Amino acid sequence: MESVINTIVWAAIIQGLLLGLLYIFSKRHRSRANKLLGFFLLCFVLEALTMWLPFDYLGSYSVSQYFDLPEVKLLFPVLFLNYVLEKLGAVKNYRTFLKFHYILVFAVMLLTLPNLILFAVSGESLRDYFSWDTISNVFLANQYYAFFLTIVALVISIKEVLRYQNKIRNAYSDLDMLEIKWLWQFIFALVPITFMWGLELTRIAFGGSGMSVFVLLTWAFIIVFIYFVSFIAFHRKNLFEGVPELVMNDEEATEQKNDHSGRDFKAMSIELQHAMESKNYYLNHDLTIYDLSKEMNIPPRLLSTCINQEIGVNFNEWVNNYRVEKALDLLQDPSKIHYSIEGIGEDAGFKSRSAMYTAFKKKTGYSPGHFRKQ
Template identity: 25%
Template sequence: MTVKDIFNLFLLISALHGFLFCLLILFSKNGREKSMIFINLLVLIISLNNIQSWVLAKNFFIEYFFLDYIHIPWHFLIAPLFYMFLINYLEIEKRSKNILKIILPVFLLTISIRIGFVSFFSDKNTTDVAYLFEKYTSIEEIFSLIVSLIIFGYSFQILSKKEQLFTKILSFDNLKWIYTFFKLGLFTYVFWIIALAITVALDFKEFIYSYYPLRVLTTVLIYWIGYQAIIQLRLLKERKDLRKQLNFAPILEVKEQTEEEKDADKQLLFDKIHSLVEDKKLFIEPKLSADFLANELDISSAKLSNTIKLFSGKNFNDYINEFRIELAKELLTHENYKNYTITSIGLESGFNSKSTFYYTFKKHTGLTPTEFQKSTV
């Protein structure tokens, strides 16, 4: 099997996988969410592009001039659909531009130009026509690349303004997975630029093997963000539901101290710290720090840490994590949340990642969250 055969097989399998993905999302519980609709369309576009490339590579329409030269430029829609997913996931679509309304007419115009091009040359099936077609296709692709880069950059600019535009979503999702997508996306654009540069350098006359890694990378990247979006959307919905429904009871009781063991003023300060953390549920904020809490109480962070150590016997992080662990234990054993993912429970309890939650939970209880949940059934 040659490299070309392997690549063509990849195109076919990835296209079929994409169509199956779209069907599963379409009939899933969250399939009607706007953000998921755009992710689904994004996967569909890549799947259509791959099946089109496979059909053309297999020369199924070599005898039909019109069909062999009508290549739909699906790549025009990739960046706009990702942008639409982004603004809907971040819940800022009402304050953002609908770029798709601008790009769709351009996309349809390029298809019309292609049809006109093919119609004009349909009775002149010569080598020169093939050369002209490849040249036009590359010029069209360069235009698409420029437009895509502009939208990609604009999308990243929106994400960089997170503290001003969408503070609400940040309390549920740190968006690291989207930042990862941007990093990988930039890498993909480099491959695209290289492939186009080689095409131009070879005067549009030879098949460019550099498009192989580009198409593979693009496909994997789009499918990856599709699956990530499914996972993150579920976590987001569960965490919102948890925060909305839970009416927290006190998580930890203040340890009583005898007069010999404590100073009255220090005990009063500790009670104040404990009450602030408990009543305002500050512990569910992953970025809670000693400096922030000390500032709220108008004391130094050193005094805060020393007071916590004196009365709880723990350092600041262990003290806060104890609140988080107690809440997580409550949620893990609560009948209303037995179908929720352990990850969403951990994140909503104040941990910044699944791995941190599992490590800290086992450190405090001797069991993983999964083992703890099973032990209480």
């Protein structure tokens, strides 16, 4: 059984190493987000090596004690959060927070450097200059803070994904931008790892020592996580791709938030619907509320409020309903019988086949092919 476990662990370590290097050095999918994810996976690899190496010494240098190798636990939540924020285009809102913790992370990791220097010069280590309790307490303080930071990172990630989805629904017409189920899965895949880690830290706080079942379960979930990321990496193209930069920043939104006085939203909604029907703005595959704002000379915030309150849907659904109606007309047009479903979708304003099918399912309950004139 032990040999089977070791085989599974080392297979996952190698898988994480290869996938991490792919994300970091891929020329085809070069991006800051991919590099962050690559380093995140390599942290798991380094942490695994400190625990699962079958030997305790390289020559006469210990690799099994505190700070003998770089301590990377603080890097887990920082890289995780940075990656999620990068995918959502929200890094700027947490730049100071991230910068502070990167400095803290590298300060902790650099504790290995004096350890190496001391060993090279005198054959001793930090444990020979400080008491074991001191080194142990520093290590545990780092552990507990890393765990606390992981909880914070998960909460911020969930908050920002919800914020992103709300903003897309009210400002962008591209349905593909809402296809981020994989990102939710990525976030929640860390929950069981964090939970087991918390149980282990609780056990230690109450005087526990040595290897526990919580540690083994934590690594079991880490192995599953590595294979899960490997799976979605080759099945979800948007794991590699970034998201368009959100045009309207929070400051602009705040300034416009209260600019509703004297507005006749009923009249505005009639004007909006007339403009959409007469000028076919929905045929623009990348239409945003900011584009429509310029055309209508109405602030984006007011447009969004009007659509939500008077028309009763968000911007995304409103625009795609027009596209569905246009596609239905084309599907019933005998002169378009030679057009493919994808071609009709493109002519109706849909950016992709998946966006068209999603909009049809939502509005009609059927796929576009159901309405094709025979």
